[in-house]
Amino acid sequence: MIEKELQNGQVVEAYPLTQAQSLMYWIFNTYGKNPAVLNIGTGQYWKDDFREDLLRQAIEEAVERCDTMRLRFSPDQQYGLVQYLADKAEIEIEDCDMSDISYEESYKIIKEWSKIPTDFIEKPLHVIKIMHLADGLNGLYVRFQHLAFDGYSSKMFISDVMAIYLHKKCGFPYPKPMRSYIEAVKGELAYLNSDREKEDTKYWMERYSKETEPIYNDYLLDNRLFKARKETGNPDLRYVEMFEGEHPESRTFYNELSAEQTNKIAEVCKKTGMTIPCVLMLGLRTALSAFNENQEDVSFKFMINRRSNLVAKTSGGIRMLFFTLRSIISPDTTFEQAAGILDDEEQEIFHHCDFHTLKMYHIKHTAMKMKSLSQTYDTLSFSYHSPVDTPAENDEIRATVKGEWYNNDYSCQNLYLTVKHRPSDNGLEFIFEYRIFEDSLEDLKVLYEKMIKAIEMGIDNPQITIGEILEEIKLDK
Amino acid sequence: MEGLIEKILEYVEPDEEITPDSALKADCGLTSFDLVCITEDLSRERGMKADKVNIRACVTVKDLAVLFGIE
Numbered sequence: 001m002i003e004k005e006l007q008n009g010q011v012v013e014a015y016p017l018t019q020a021q022s023l024m025y026w027i028f029n030t031y032g033k034n035p036a037v038l039n040i041g042t043g044q045y046w047k048d049d050f051r052e053d054l055l056r057q058a059i060e061e062a063v064e065r066c067d068t069m070r071l072r073f074s075p076d077q078q079y080g081l082v083q084y085l086a087d088k089a090e091i092e093i094e095d096c097d098m099s100d101i102s103y104e105e106s107y108k109i110i111k112e113w114s115k116i117p118t119d120f121i122e123k124p125l126h127v128i129k130i131m132h133l134a135d136g137l138n139g140l141y142v143r144f145q146h147l148a149f150d151g152y153s154s155k156m157f158i159s160d161v162m163a164i165y166l167h168k169k170c171g172f173p174y175p176k177p178m179r180s181y182i183e184a185v186k187g188e189l190a191y192l193n194s195d196r197e198k199e200d201t202k203y204w205m206e207r208y209s210k211e212t213e214p215i216y217n218d219y220l221l222d223n224r225l226f227k228a229r230k231e232t233g234n235p236d237l238r239y240v241e242m243f244e245g246e247h248p249e250s251r252t253f254y255n256e257l258s259a260e261q262t263n264k265i266a267e268v269c270k271k272t273g274m275t276i277p278c279v280l281m282l283g284l285r286t287a288l289s290a291f292n293e294n295q296e297d298v299s300f301k302f303m304i305n306r307r308s309n310l311v312a313k314t315s316g317g318i319r320m321l322f323f324t325l326r327s328i329i330s331p332d333t334t335f336e337q338a339a340g341i342l343d344d345e346e347q348e349i350f351h352h353c354d355f356h357t358l359k360m361y362h363i364k365h366t367a368m369k370m371k372s373l374s375q376t377y378d379t380l381s382f383s384y385h386s387p388v389d390t391p392a393e394n395d396e397i398r399a400t401v402k403g404e405w406y407n408n409d410y411s412c413q414n415l416y417l418t419v420k421h422r423p424s425d426n427g428l429e430f431i432f433e434y435r436i437f438e439d440s441l442e443d444l445k446v447l448y449e450k451m452i453k454a455i456e457m458g459i460d461n462p463q464i465t466i467g468e469i470l471e472e473i474k475l476d477k
Numbered sequence: 478m479e480g481l482i483e484k485i486l487e488y489v490e491p492d493e494e495i496t497p498d499s500a501l502k503a504d505c506g507l508t509s510f511d512l513v514c515i516t517e518d519l520s521r522e523r524g525m526k527a528d529k530v531n532i533r534a535c536v537t538v539k540d541l542a543v544l545f546g547i548e
Contacts (some may be wrong), residue, residue, distance in 0.1 A: 347532075
């Protein structure tokens with residue numbers, strides 16, 4: 001804990017940034033180049049006999065219950081940036097009526113709100129509005145700040161609002177209390193320089209000193225590794241140079257599966273012991289393999305949200321760290337076996353995932369004798385958001401729920417695939433956030449098509465081999 | 478066994494009471510990541526390292542207890 005004097009002279013109990021926050025802040029400073037990168041614009045709307053007064057009360061109570069609604073940041077000479085909790089959230093809940101314009105028009109306007117940079121120094125971080133939209137949709141828009149909330153905790157907050165609203169409106173059970181954010185921060189900071197961190201340092205150093213050199217698999221059909229090999233005259237080159245800081249402007253490429261398709265994946269997973277994230281990652285890595293002459297060795301970054309105990313799950317904040325998920329899978333491996341290989345690798349990393357992403361990459365780059373973090377073997381970043389149970393009054397109203405993510409068109413990474421579940425029926429949504437300077441959209445359409453085809457083939461027959469799938473999804477088809 | 482159930486309740490708040498026969502994932506609602514973290518906790522507390530293959534074979538609370546020699 002640090003005694004921190006704020007710009008207004010007030011002295012507060014402050015804390016350094018956690019590992020996940022310092023990673024986010026570093027990515028923002030290095031690759032973001034626009035403060036709007038730190039905005040997470042979300043909306044949750046539904047059709048019911050809407051009670052605005054009750055929703056307002058529910059939001060006020062949820063804000064009161066959630067420490068990170070009071071979170072502030074302050075510049076600091078020693079730590080760069082420190083965090084503290086203000087006495088009050090000081091978030092004014094605005095009311096916004098767009099019911100006289102189409103949903104599509106309102107979407108465009110709301111999306112623009114997510115591009116407004118947040119001044120996050122010693123000020124409230126988040127924006128909340130009660131919304132009235134076309135076709136009888138009502139609900140709330142929240143612009144979260146990414147040093148205080150991530151995808152998981154933002155859904156937790158909205159779920160808490162809904163639970164309180166339904167308690168007030170229909171007598172549903174009042175939600176269980178949120179946990180202390182500062183307790184979670186203390187837990188995170190206690191890891192630094194601990195025996196556990198020393199053990200994890202040893203693990204990552206031993207791992208990368210033994211590991212063979214990975215290889216970059218491009219998602220662009222005009223393959224940048226092959227081009228770099230020609231340009232450098234080095235046919236053995238296995239990484240590409242990819243500084244991602246200059247052009248943060250991005251767009252999203254959205255796709256979805258039906259509830260039936262998603263349920264089928266879940267049912268086969270339950271029967272076979274495969275997990276949904278591993279099936280998704282297997283589909284992705286098989287499609288990347290097809291893009292790269294059936295390469296058996298595929299690496300990408302995957303996000304771990306590190307929310308295990310109840311303090312971590314219900315205290316808000318951000319806990320996401322990224323690690324390389326590398327898999328070497330031969331063509332004669334069955335889909336089910338390959339999912340098991342990814343599961344083993346994922347679980348192995350889970351044991352060591354409190355380790356700071358940047359420290360892990362420093363160890364890896366040193367072991368691979370690379371010159372900078374701009375040189376990479378990791379193709380893209382992937383995250384899977386497991387479903388968060390957001391209560392609804394009944395199934396009929398649940399079917400009307402729209403959960404929106406208003407991408408702010410700025411991204412810290414060249415390509416980031418997020419897979420999450422639709423709030424209305426749990427169907428899977430695939431959101432490719434891609435930087436426009438790469439001109440990758442057409443290739444991403446092909447990549448997605450092959451990814452889904454690979455998943456469908458593996459779910460229809462978990463004993464099919466990866467070689468058989470690659471033959472079916474090969475590029476000339 | 479009570480201690481193990483208390484440990485599990487640090488991770489999840491299931492609707493039903495947890496018993497030795499409760500399935501770790503289906504009944505208790507634990508994720509793969511939760512299970513790794515619980516076994517890390519138990520390993521440290523009991524000074525032993527659980528084999529990760531065995532962890533995956535644990536279906537019920539009782540299986541986890543057997544793995545760590547908890548009665």
